[in-house]
Amino acid sequence: xxxSVQFLLPVRKNLLISHVEFFIxxxxxxxxxxxxxxxxxxxxxxxxxxxxxxxxxxxxxxxxAVEGLARQPEAEGxxxxxxxxxxxxxxxxxIYGLVxxxxxxxxxxxxxG
Numbered sequence: 001x002x003x004s005v006q007f008l009l010p011v012r013k014n015l016l017i018s019h020v021e022f023f024i025x026x027x028x029x030x031x032x033x034x035x036x037x038x039x040x041x042x043x044x045x046x047x048x049x050x051x052x053x054x055x056x057x058x059x060x061x062x063x064x065a066v067e068g069l070a071r072q073p074e075a076e077g078x079x080x081x082x083x084x085x086x087x088x089x090x091x092x093x094x095i096y097g098l099v100x101x102x103x104x105x106x107x108x109x110x111x112x113g
Contacts, residue, residue, distance in 0.1 A: 039108050043101035050097020054090040061086055 065083040069076055103109070 035108070039104045043104040046097050046104065047101040050094050050100070054094045057090050058087055061090070 061083060065079050068079050072079075
């Protein structure tokens with residue numbers, strides 16, 4: 001074995017022990033597997049349900065906008081502006097669902113640590 005490697009082995013061992021002692025003193029333990037699994041399922045449901053509603057709404061809004069343009073082509077500017085604004089608001093609901101899902105996965109408030 002190389003001398004530099006032999007020199008580093010005790011340092012790594014002591015470093016590992018100090019990390020374990022830190023986690024024990026601070027009472028930071030891994031997440032309960034049931035909470036972890038429930039969080040993954042909840043995150044999937046959050047993003048899935050958050051995408052279904054706005055998806056249906058955006059389809060309906062686009063269909064109604066095309067129908068309105070077919071009936072009154074001279075109102076194209078007003079219809080387009082209103083459609084884009086409503087689509088942006090609908091998409092923000094999906095982004096809120098994504099934020100909730102990411103919080104459940106990476107910043108879980110249910111870890112009892």
